[in-house]
Amino acid sequence: MPEPYGNEEKGLYIFRKPRVSDGPDIHSLIERSRPLDLNSLYSYLLLADHFRDTCIVAERDGKIAGFISAYVHPSKNNTLFVWQVAVGEQERGNGVAGRMLDNLFDRPGLASVSFLETTVNPSNDGSRRLFESFAKRFQAPLVTSVLYPEELFGQGGHEAEILFRIGPFDA
Ligand SMILES: CC(C)(COP(=O)(O)OP(=O)(O)OC[C@H]1O[C@@H](n2cnc3c(N)ncnc32)[C@H](O)[C@@H]1OP(=O)(O)O)[C@@H](O)C(=O)NCCC(=O)NCCS
Incomplete structure (x- = not known):
């Protein structure tokens, strides 16, 4: 298991697979993490249960400080699709x-x-920078394309979803 890390101000972070009992805290973290779409509590229970091997939480002082939901792409088994990334406001x-x-x-x-x-x-600089920085660390190419255009989301004012494909890299 990777080492916990941290600094004096923020204490130690532990990175681990989610547990079903984390579901309510993950749901609450996403609720506080605009502009992410909030899904049902049930969906976070399922992620923490069925998809725990491909999801991760960061824990600090026994509390959920961050969460990533991800799954292996159903038709590309060499590709991990990262769905939502959230870090508590105080931890960013x-x-x-x-x-x-x-x-x-x-x-x-x-x-x-x-x-x-x-x-x-397109307007989420933090998200873009996070993945650009990941591509740089892994020295992997990053290719972008429109996956789901704005029109698909109806009148709700939801932005387009731009696909970032990073790789190949050695995991
Ligand atoms: C986006 C988010 C997950 C970043 O979490 P974080 O723990 O603060 O990110 P990190 O400290 O690991 O930063 C990763 C990189 O992104 C950059 N970054 C992070 N937030 C940024 C922001 N708001 N604006 C510009 N750059 C940002 C960092 O400088 C860092 O770049 P570097 O590696 O070149 O130094 C967090 O702000 C968040 O939960 N936001 C709300 C939900 C959201 O928008 N999620 C993203 C959807 S995928």
């Missing part, structure tokens, strides 16, 4: 999101994964 700017991604890709069970895919909303 500490490298937690980047470390969650790195820890996830360190898992022996994901050794055959050589691409990361995710979608980024």
Whole structure:
């Protein structure tokens, strides 16, 4: 298991697979993490249960400080699709999101994964920077394309979802 890390101000972070009992805290973290879409509590219970091998939480002082939901792409088994990334407001700017991604890709069970895919909303600088920085660390190409255009989301004012495909890299 990767080492916990931290600094004096923020204490130690532990990176681990989610547990079903984390579901309510993950749901609450996403609720506080605009502009992310809040899904049902049930969906976070399922992620923490059925998809625990491809999801990760960051824990600090027994509390959920960050969460990434991800799954192996159903038709590309060398590709991990990262769905939502959230870090608690007080914990941001500490490298937690980047470390969650790195820890996830360190898992022996994901050794055959050589691409990361995710979608980024055009106005979300933090999200874009997180994945650009990941691509740089892994020295992997990053290719972007429109996955789901704005029109698909109806009148709700939802931005387009831009696909970031990063890789190949050695997990
Ligand atoms: C986006 C988010 C996950 C970043 O978490 P974080 O732990 O603060 O990110 P990190 O500290 O690991 O930073 C990763 C990189 O992104 C950059 N970054 C992070 N937030 C940024 C922001 N708001 N604006 C510009 N750059 C940002 C960091 O400088 C760092 O770059 P570097 O590696 O070149 O130094 C967090 O702000 C969040 O939860 N936001 C709300 C939900 C959201 O928008 N999620 C993203 C959807 S995928």
